[in-house]
Amino acid sequence: MTNTFPDDFLWGVAVAGHQNEGGNADSDIWFLENVEPSLFMERSGDACRAYDLWPDDLDRVAGLGLNAFRFSVEWARIEPARGEVSQEALDHYEQVVDGCLERGLAPIVTFSHFAAPHWFAASASWLAADAPQLFADQCDRVMARIGDRIAAGVTLNEPNLEQLLQDKLPPHVEQIKLDMLAAAARAAGSESYYAANVIPASAQVEFRDAFTVVHRTAKAAIKARRADLSVGVSIAISDEVALPGGEDRRDERRARVYDHWLEVARDDDFIGVQNYERTYHGPDGEVIPEGERNGMGTVIEPGSLAGAVHYAHEKSGVPVFVTEHGLQSPDDAQRAAFIPAALDLLADEIASGTPVLGYCHWTLMDNFEWIFGYGPKLGLFEVDREAMVRTAKPSAGAYAEYVRAQASVRS
Template sequence: MSATDTEVRELELSRADFPDDFIFGTATSGHQIEGSRFGGCGVSHWDTFAATPGNTVRGESGATACDHYHRWERDLDLVRDAGFDCYRFSTSWSRVLPEGRGATNAEGLDFYDRLVDGMLERGLKPFATLYHWDLPVPLADLGGWRNRDVAAWFADYADVVMKRIGDRVATAATINEPWCVAWLSHFMGEHAPGLRDIRAAARAMHHVLLAHGRATQAMRALGMNNLGLVANFEYSAPADDSPQARKAARLYDGIYNRWFLGGVFHKAYPEDVLEGLGPHMPEGYEKDFDIIGTPVDWLGINYYTRKLIAADGSDQFPALKEVEGPLPKTQMGWEIYPDGLHHFMTWVHETYTKGLPIFVTENGMASPDEVMNGRVDDAARIDYLNRHLAAVRKALRAGVPLKGYIVWSLLDNYEWALGYEKRFGLVHVDFETLERTPKASWHALGRALRR
C-alpha cells in the first residue's frame, strides 16, 4: 500500500517515547514565507531569477509568499498551539542589508527582534539560521558565492544580525544546505543564480564552507554558543549491481554528503570528488581548512529521500545520472525511504561528529493537499512522520546523541523554482486569500506532543 492510500490519523509515538530533554519543532525560511516586497527588503538573486522567464513555475516569485511579515503573530500561535518546543526560522540577508553590505534596514532588524521576542513570549526556543538562499543582488553582481570575498561579507552580516538577536536565540546555524547553495545552483542550474558551470560550482563548494567558518568565528567573538551547520543529505544507492553504478553512487555520495562534512570535521575534501573538481578549485584552497574547521557545537541533518544512481556513459565528470526508483513517492517525486535517515544519523555520529549533539533540522513531505469541508486530511504525511520518527527513536536507542526533530514545514510556502504547487506544510495556505488551515498532521502532532 502506498503512503497516499493510507488512512493514518494518529502518530504512533508520543513525547513520552523520547528523552525528557528531546526537542520537537517545525521550520520555515524567510524568503519562502515572509514576502520580499514588504518592509524595505532588498532585491535578492531569487527575485531576479524568478523574474527571468522559464526559471520558475508560472513565473511565480516570493514577493508576497505567505505574507508572514504581517501575519507572524498568528503563525507563531500555530507553532505554540501544536505543542512544539522550538521554531526554526531564517533571517533574510536582503532584508537586513539590502545592499549586502553597509547600511542596515532598520525595519528588517526590528522585524526579527519582534519575531524572536514573540517566540519567547510563547515559550518557544528560537532556532535561527542566517542564510537560506536569498543572496542580495549587489553581492551577486560581484560574483556571489564564486567570489572569495563572500566569506567576509557573510561574517559581517552574521555580526550585524547576532548583535541584535544573538542574546535571545537558543541556537544559531550559519548556512542551510550548502549543497543547494553551491552544486544545485552553480552546477545543475536549478536554483538561483542558475549557473551550469563547473568552475563556478567548485568555487561555490569551497566558499560556502569558508563563509560558514568565518561567520562561526564572528558569532563566537560575540560570546555566542550553540552554533551549528545545517547540511542536507540524500541516500545514494547504485541503480544496479554493476561496478560502474557502484562508482557513480559513491561519487554522488561524495558530492552531496561527504564534501561538506569532510571540510568541516576532517579539514579535507574527498579525493574522488577532487578528481573532478580539483582543477577548478581556487588556488591555495587547502590553506582555508583551519577556518572551515572552526569547531561547531552541533550538526543539523536535513533529510528527505534516496536516489538510485547509475553511470551516464560519458567521460565528463561526474558522469552519473538518476534512475527512477520503485518506492512510493511524495508530490516531489522523491522516494520515501526512512532507512536513509537512520543511516545518516548513525553514520554522521560514527564518522564525523563523534559525540556532538545532532538535530534532525528538516524532515517532511510534499503532498497535493486540498481543503475539503474545512479540513485537510493529509494521512500520507502522518504516515511519513510515523515512519521517520521510528527511525529517530531507533537511532536514539543505538546511542546516537540526537537532541531534536524538526518538521519541514510549518506552512505551505514558496517552493523556489517550483512555485506554489508543492505543499510541504503542516498548515494549508490558500495563496489567493492567504488563509491558514491546520492539516490533520498538525492536529496529530499536537495530540502526540501533549501525550
C-alpha cells in the same frame, strides 16, 4: 510507545524568509524571478505574508505543542543596499525572537537561507574576495541584536544543494539556468550574477570552496559574540543505499555531495541534516523500486531520515540536528502517516547511540518552493493565498499527537 527522545529534545518546525515572508524585493532571488528568461516557474510576490502575520503563525507553532521554531533572518531586508542597515528589519527579527520566547519556543536562527541582497549577487556574490567578511559583518549585527536570546545558529542552508540536484534535474534545466544568470547580469549591469541555490554546474566546486570559507568566518563572528552558542551548517542529504553491486556508485555520490561538509562539521557543534528521500544505487545506476511515490517521484521511505542521520554522525563525529525533514505531496494522508513512522525509526537510531539534538519539520505552511513556485505542497497548514488564511491539515494533528505522546511517556 516505548521509544522515547531525550528530555531536552527540540521539537519544531522550519520556515525560511523568502519563502513565506513576502515582498523580499531587495534580494537576489526576487531579481531572478523577474528576469527573462527565468528558471522560476512563478514569482514569490506576497508569499504567505508571514512578515506581517508572524504572531499568529507562532501561536500555531505553540498550539501544536512544539518547543522550537527555526527561521531565517533575511540579509536583503537588513542591508538592502551596501552599507545601509535597516533598524526596522532588525527590530522585526528581534520581535520574532521575543515572540518565540514568550510562547516557550527556542529560536533557531538561519543566518542565510539561500537569499542574499541583490547588490551582493551583482558584485560576484559568494565568490567575491570580500564575501566572507561581508557575511561575517551581517552575522555580527544580527548577533549584536538577538544573539543573547537564540538557542542555536545555522550559518548556511544547504550549501551542497546544487550538487545534489545536479543528478536530479533534467539537462535542459542547466541551459535555462545559464541563460537566466546571463540575463540577470545584463540587467544588473554586472559581469556576473549568482544566487546560493542557482549555481552553474561548472562553478559548483568553486562555490563549495567559497562557502567553506564563508561558513568558518561566519561561525567565528557568531562565536565572538557568544562563545557558548551551538553553531553548525545544514546540508541536504539523501539516504544513499547500495543494492548488490551498487556500493561504488553509492560511495562516489557520498564523496561528491556530502563528505566535504561532513568533514568541515567536525569542527562545529552539530551538523544539520535535511532529508527528504532515499536513493538506491545499483551496479548500473540509480534504481527506483516499486512502492508508493511522493510528489518528487521517489518512493516514500520513512527510514530515510534515520539512515541519513546515521551516516552524517558516523562521518562527522558531531551531534546531528534535523533542521529539515518532510514529504512533498498534495495528499496529506501520506504526510500524516509518514511523520510518526519516520520519527519512530529516528527514535531507534537515537537509542542505538546516535546523538540527535532536535527535529524541525519542513514546513509550517505551504509556501514558495523556489524554482518550482507554489505547486509543491509540504506544509502542515494549507494557505489560501488570497485571504492568507492558514488551515491545519491532518498532518499537523499527527505531528502534535506524536509530540504529546512523547511528553506523556517521559512523565
